[in-house]
Amino acid sequence: MQFDSPTSPHGHARTSVTRVMLRVIYALIPGIAAYIYFFGWGVAINILLACVVALVCEGTVLRARSRPVWPFITDGSAVVTAMLLALALPPLSPWWLTLCGTAFAIVVGKQLYGGLGYNPFNPAMLGYVMLLISFPLEMTSWTAPQMLLDVKLGLIDAATAIFAGRLPEGLPIDAFTMASPLDTLKTQLLLDQTVSNVIATSPIFGNIGGKGWEWISGGFLVGGLWLIYMKVISWHIPAAMLGALFAVAAIFYLIDANTHATPWFHLVSGATMLGAFFIATDPVSAATTNPGRLVYAAGIGILVYVIRAWGGYPDGVAFAVLLMNMTAPTIDYYFRPRVFGHDRK
Amino acid sequence: MSANLFHDGVDILHGQRRLWSFHGGVHPPQHKHESTNLPVIRAELPERLILPLHQHIGEPAEPIVQVGDKVLKGQMIGRAHEFLSAPVHASTSGTIVDIGEYAVPHPSGLNATCIVIEPDGEDRGLEHPRVGDYLQLAPSALRNLIREAGIVGLGGAGFPSYIKLNPGKLDGIDTLILNGIECEPYITCDDMLMREYPREIIAGLRVMQHALQARVCVLAIEDNKPEAFRALHDAALHEAGIEVILCPTIYPQGSEKQLIKVITGKEVPANGLAIHIGIVCHNVATALAVHHAVEHGRPLVSRYVTVTGAGVSQPRNLDVAFGTPVRDLIIQCGGDPAAVKRLIMGGPMMGYALHSHAVPVIKTTNCIIAATEADIVPPRPVMPCIRCGACADACPVMLLPQQLYWYAHTNDLDKVQEYNLFDCIECGCCSYVCPSNIPLVQYYRYAKGAIWTKEREHEQADIARQRHEFRLDRLAREKAEREARRRLKKASLAKNQDKTPHTEEAVDND
Incomplete structure (x- = not known):
C-alpha cells in the first residue's frame, strides 16, 4: 500500500498570487470611480485599453519564452500593471500612447527581466517614465476636471477623441486641457507668484489640493487602507512614504509659506496616494524587510518632494519609485530584522 | 482573551x-x-x-x-x-x-x-515495586x-x-x-x-x-x-x-x-x-x-493517540499500546485504509506522511490523520516568489524566509547560514501563507541536509588529511630514527676505525 508522501506542511492557507492581485484591483475601484467622475470616460477607456494590451503582450512574450501562458496570464499582475499605468496617463491620451507605454512596461519592464517576480523596477513606472521622456507634450496635456467644463464628453465622444483624435464639432482641444494643479503651481512659482496667490487665482484649486484630486486621492486612500486591513500590504511603506513627504513639506512650508505649498497639498496632489498604497508597495520591486521598507519608502517620500520642488517635472512619484527600486536590494541587505534569540546588533 | x-x-x-x-x-x-x-x-x-x-x-x-x-x-x-x-x-x-x-x-x-x-x-503485567514517597x-x-x-x-x-x-x-x-x-x-x-x-x-x-x-x-x-x-x-x-x-x-x-x-x-x-x-x-x-x-x-x-481525518468515520482518541500498527487503528475507527490518500503521523503543519500503514505507533506518535481529498488542498502550481513578505510576517523566529529560499535555491550554503537557517524550527508557517505556493520548508530541509553532508565530508577529508599527515610524520620520524641509528653506528665504528676498517665500508655501502 503506497500513499502520496509530500513533506509538511500538508495544509495551505487560501491564498494565491491571483487572490492578492485581485484584491489590489478591488482596492483601486474607489479611486478609479472618483477619477472617472471628475475626469470623464477617457479614464475608463485608458484602463481597458491598457489591460487588453498588457494581456496580449504578456501572452505573446510568455509564448516566445516557452513559458506556461495560462497561469501567468491569470495571475492578475499584468492587469495591475496596466491599471496603474493607465491611471498615470492624461484622461484623453491618444490610444498609441497607452499602447506604447503598456507594451514597454510589460515587455521590457517585466518580461525581459524574467517575468513575474524578477523585475527590479516597477514596470508601470518604467512605462510611465518612458512616455514622459519620449512624449512630453502628450503626457502633460491634462484634461480639466468636469466641473470646470461647459461641455461634458460622453463615452462615445471620449472614445472618438482617444482613438480618432477628433473632438466634437467646433470644440478646440484647449477647451478640455489644462495644466494639472502641480504643474500650475510649479510654473507660477517660477514666475515669482506666491502659493496663496496662485491658489486663489486659478480655478483648478479646491480646498486643500486640486479640484477633484482631493476626492480621487481620498478614494485611493480608502482602498489602500482596506489593503492594509486585508493584510495584502503592510503599513510600513504607505506610512513611511506619506510621513516623510509630509515632514519635508512641513519643514519647508514653515520656513517660507509663500514659496512652498502646504504639506496637505502634497498629500492629495498628483500620484501621492496612488503611489503610497499601490505603486511603492509593489512587492517585487520594493524592499522586503519591515525595517527596510521604512527606509525605502521614506526615501521615496523625500525624493517626491525634492523633484516636485526643485526638479524638472511637476510630479516626482515615478522617478522617486524607480530610484528607490535601485536601492532596494542594498536596503534589504543592511536592514534585517533581529532573529528570535539573537542579540540586537 | x-x-x-x-x-x-x-x-x-x-x-x-x-x-x-x-x-x-x-x-x-x-x-x-x-x-x-x-x-x-x-x-x-x-x-x-x-x-x-x-x-x-x-x-x-x-x-x-x-x-x-x-x-x-x-x-x-x-x-x-x-x-x-x-x-x-x-x-x-x-x-x-x-x-x-x-x-x-x-x-x-x-x-x-x-x-x-x-x-x-492475557495482558499480564510485571509486578512493579512501589516507590512510596x-x-x-x-x-x-x-x-x-x-x-x-x-x-x-x-x-x-x-x-x-x-x-x-x-x-x-x-x-x-x-x-x-x-x-x-x-x-x-x-x-x-x-x-x-x-x-x-x-x-x-x-x-x-x-x-x-x-x-x-x-x-x-x-x-x-x-x-x-x-x-x-x-x-x-x-x-x-x-x-x-x-x-x-x-x-x-x-x-x-x-x-x-x-x-x-x-x-x-x-x-x-x-x-x-x-x-x-x-x-x-x-x-x-x-x-x-x-x-x-x-x-x-x-x-x-x-x-493516547488521535485518529482522525476524513478517511475514518469515527475520529477519536485511542489508548494505544506501543507497537500497534497504524492500519489496525484506522480500521478500528471505521476507516478503509485503501480509501486513504495520505497518511500523516503528527499534525498537518509538522507531521510527516507515512509510506506504509504497517508502521507501528511509537512513543512520539500523537496523531494519525487518515487524510482524503477533503483534508488536503490539491497542490496548486508553484509560482515565482513575488517578495510579498507574507512568509516573514508569519515566521515565529523572525527569519527572512524568502531570502533563505533564494539562497537555498541557488545552493549558496554560506549565505543561508548567514541568514540563520539553523534557527528555523520548520514549523511550516511560511509555506502555509505563501501566495506563490512555494514549498519553502522543503528548501530549508534540503539546505540543512546539504550543509550537514558537506560538513561530514569536510570532517572525513580532515580525518583523511590528518591520517596522511600522520603517515608522513611517521615516515619522517622513522627515517630520522634510521638516520640517527646509522650515525650512532657510524660514530661507534669510527671509534674502532683503526681496529676494523672493513666494517665501515660495509656500512657505507649499505
Whole structure:
C-alpha cells in the first residue's frame, strides 16, 4: 500500500498570487470611480485599453519564452500593471500612447527581466517614465476636471477623441486641457507668484489640493487602507512614504509659506496616494524587510518632494519609485530584522 | 482573551499572569472537535506488536531478549546503554517472535530494528515495586527511575525526559512550564488526557517540580480547550505554586521557545537551551507518564493517540499500546485504509506522511490523520516568489524566509547560514501563507541536509588529511630514527676505525 508522501506542511492557507492581485484591483475601484467622475470616460477607456494590451503582450512574450501562458496570464499582475499605468496617463491620451507605454512596461519592464517576480523596477513606472521622456507634450496635456467644463464628453465622444483624435464639432482641444494643479503651481512659482496667490487665482484649486484630486486621492486612500486591513500590504511603506513627504513639506512650508505649498497639498496632489498604497508597495520591486521598507519608502517620500520642488517635472512619484527600486536590494541587505534569540546588533 | 470562563460566578482568568506574544504565527483551521466527541477507549491489541528500538531522540536501545522468550507487560526488552537514550518495554504479555528490520515511522520510509511480540491475550503485567514517597528519594534516584521507565517527551520530539529533569549546575530552576498547548490542528490527545487525568497530571508536575527544584510551575493551555482548562484549573485550585493559564490560540505556540516567550517574555538564546535562562518545558502527557512511573512503578507502554481525518468515520482518541500498527487503528475507527490518500503521523503543519500503514505507533506518535481529498488542498502550481513578505510576517523566529529560499535555491550554503537557517524550527508557517505556493520548508530541509553532508565530508577529508599527515610524520620520524641509528653506528665504528676498517665500508655501502 503506497500513499502520496509530500513533506509538511500538508495544509495551505487560501491564498494565491491571483487572490492578492485581485484584491489590489478591488482596492483601486474607489479611486478609479472618483477619477472617472471628475475626469470623464477617457479614464475608463485608458484602463481597458491598457489591460487588453498588457494581456496580449504578456501572452505573446510568455509564448516566445516557452513559458506556461495560462497561469501567468491569470495571475492578475499584468492587469495591475496596466491599471496603474493607465491611471498615470492624461484622461484623453491618444490610444498609441497607452499602447506604447503598456507594451514597454510589460515587455521590457517585466518580461525581459524574467517575468513575474524578477523585475527590479516597477514596470508601470518604467512605462510611465518612458512616455514622459519620449512624449512630453502628450503626457502633460491634462484634461480639466468636469466641473470646470461647459461641455461634458460622453463615452462615445471620449472614445472618438482617444482613438480618432477628433473632438466634437467646433470644440478646440484647449477647451478640455489644462495644466494639472502641480504643474500650475510649479510654473507660477517660477514666475515669482506666491502659493496663496496662485491658489486663489486659478480655478483648478479646491480646498486643500486640486479640484477633484482631493476626492480621487481620498478614494485611493480608502482602498489602500482596506489593503492594509486585508493584510495584502503592510503599513510600513504607505506610512513611511506619506510621513516623510509630509515632514519635508512641513519643514519647508514653515520656513517660507509663500514659496512652498502646504504639506496637505502634497498629500492629495498628483500620484501621492496612488503611489503610497499601490505603486511603492509593489512587492517585487520594493524592499522586503519591515525595517527596510521604512527606509525605502521614506526615501521615496523625500525624493517626491525634492523633484516636485526643485526638479524638472511637476510630479516626482515615478522617478522617486524607480530610484528607490535601485536601492532596494542594498536596503534589504543592511536592514534585517533581529532573529528570535539573537542579540540586537 | 476569547474564552470567557466563569467559575462560581467569578471570572477565573482574573489575576492571571501577564502574557507576552511572539512574532508571526498562523491560524489554520482547527479540525479538533471531530475527534473529541467520542470517549477514549483502549485500542484492541493487534496480532503482532512491532516495537522499534529507536522511538526517541538519541541512540537506539539494545535488545535484551531473544526470539522465543516470554515477556510480561512492562518488562524491559531493550536497554539504554548511552546517556542520550531510552529503554523500550513490552507493551503487553506474549512471546518474542522476531527481532529484525521492519518499517518504522520515519519520513525516510526506511526500516529499522524492531522487536516483534505476539500477544498471548492475557495482558499480564510485571509486578512493579512501589516507590512510596518520592520526596524521600534523591533527585538522581528519581531521575534514574524515570529513565528506566522509558519516559521520553511525549509532545512529539521524544527527547529522553530524565535529562530534562536535571537542573544541572543550578540549585533549582526558576520556572517549570507544563505544555498543554497542543497548537497543531487535528490533534486532541493532550486535550482528552487533560480532561480525564487532571489530578494525575498535577501530581506528575509535582514530581517534576521536585526533581528540578522549580520555584514556579506554569501549566499553559490554549483557549480552544476550555474543558481541559477547567479540569486542570479545578485540580490545581488549592495547589500552591502552580499556575494554570489560558493562552490565546495561535500556531506554533506549542513550540518550546515560543511558549517560553509567551509565558515569561524571555527569549531562549539562539544557540542555547531553555535551562540556560532557568526554564524547563515538559509536555502534559509526559507529566502523566512520570506520575505513573513514580506512583505505580509503571513504565511507559502506551499513550493516547488521535485518529482522525476524513478517511475514518469515527475520529477519536485511542489508548494505544506501543507497537500497534497504524492500519489496525484506522480500521478500528471505521476507516478503509485503501480509501486513504495520505497518511500523516503528527499534525498537518509538522507531521510527516507515512509510506506504509504497517508502521507501528511509537512513543512520539500523537496523531494519525487518515487524510482524503477533503483534508488536503490539491497542490496548486508553484509560482515565482513575488517578495510579498507574507512568509516573514508569519515566521515565529523572525527569519527572512524568502531570502533563505533564494539562497537555498541557488545552493549558496554560506549565505543561508548567514541568514540563520539553523534557527528555523520548520514549523511550516511560511509555506502555509505563501501566495506563490512555494514549498519553502522543503528548501530549508534540503539546505540543512546539504550543509550537514558537506560538513561530514569536510570532517572525513580532515580525518583523511590528518591520517596522511600522520603517515608522513611517521615516515619522517622513522627515517630520522634510521638516520640517527646509522650515525650512532657510524660514530661507534669510527671509534674502532683503526681496529676494523672493513666494517665501515660495509656500512657505507649499505
